[in-house]
Amino acid sequence: MSVVDAYINVHNLSFSRGEHVIYKDISLIIPRGKITAVMGPSGTGKTTLLRLIAAQLTPDQGSILVDGKNVHELSRSDLYKVREKMGMLFQSGALFSDMTVEENVSFPLEEHTKLNREEIHRIASEKLHSVGLRGAAKLMPAELSGGMARRVALARAIALDPDLVMYDEPFTGQDPISKGVLVKLIRQLNDSAKITSVLVSHDVEESLSIADHVCILAGGRVIAEGSTEDIRASNNPQVKQFLNGEPDGPVPFHYPETESSEKVAI
């Protein structure tokens, strides 16, 4: 794949929290207009990668280019402008608890557009309709189930018709029907609006069923990257262990012990 196709280009990225190294010199690309699944075991730093892409965190080394712009070198106002073109579905939904469902979806429109109330209401209703929740417009977030809250958050994430939508563990804690609805919605949104999607998840089947491009992280490195077919056909033992959910293999079950943790009596 040529570099020209990349919407996001992660180049030689290193990031650590204290002494714990999350990424060691990783490079990967997120192709434009496709769904990219970033997968890996829990604690690999998948959500951290999204926060680095959104420049909520700063890398120790390396760069992240989003649509050709190094997000970590932008001024605060320029960064906020870039973020207007990004939507993010947080793991918890992160709906504003003091606003109704409709107010949550209208919020980015009120902040970043000069549309009048009627138009904002119409767009918010459309977005809610697209996630099947127009009837829940007047409810408060506390009255929603987990699946509904995530769908509302999705409607809010796409309110400004972004170029990029990032999904942080969208399937976690969802019942099979909600998972199916979310899978269908993510695919539909990507195809109809031609947006670039980054899906962070460890739900193998759901992610592989909709992804065009897959990137698997483990141990602070990219262990596999390619199309869904390439990943399924991979002979890499780490990839096979992860995809098949095998308890034994090269990916360790135990968190690595440090000098300080060894001192703790078991």
Added chain:
Amino acid sequence: MITDLGGWLLDWLEAVGRAGIFLAQSIFRFPVRLNESINLLVKQLYSVGVLSLVIVVVSGTFIGMVLALQGYSILAKFGSEEAVGQLLALSLLRELAPVVTALLFAGRAGSSLTAEIGLMKATEQLSSFEMMGVDPLRRVIAPRFIAGVICLPLLSIIFSATGIIGGLVVSVGWLGVHDGAFWSLMQQSVYFDTDIMNGFIKAVCFAIAVTWIAVYQGYECVPTSEGIGKATTRTVVLGSLAILALDFVLTAAMFGDF
């Protein structure tokens, strides 16, 4: 030992510097759109100020009543029980109203601000604002800070008024102090610039300190239930200590000219 002390001092200075930058950024970024700013401010004035009214009115009334009882029993020994109005007004306006209102404010509104902002952080609502290109300092912190600074001095005035009414009920209605003497001695001894204004300035200083501590603790807390609990406790403890320390400094500056 000296290294530890130096390290602690540097950490403290860094924290104060960070809190100062945080406050400056919150205030200067606030007034983006007038309509939006007014709406956000009115909402916070209600939750920070109006909802604190009951505790302030009830406390003010009881403190005024107790002050009248205590003052009467001492003043009566010297045959000057009519001066109870003067005692009430001066102690409330100069000292008790700003200090006690600020302590009550730290316990009710301050802790609630910290917990609310901390929970917004824990549920990723603050991150969500950032991701939408909306500055959480402007949207969340600034209106809460400004509302706190507006409300506390007003609550302090209400505290003084209810305290004087409580004292009036006890001293005139119950203990039989002459109402004309009660009011006229108060009128003679209370000065607008030295008593009322100094009390008001104290209340404004306490408001800035307490609200600043509350919003900063919420914004910087560890986003877990334990972290929010600790931040809330820190708001009340640090807020109360700051009020008492500031009160000494301000009193010395205002009334220390012996």
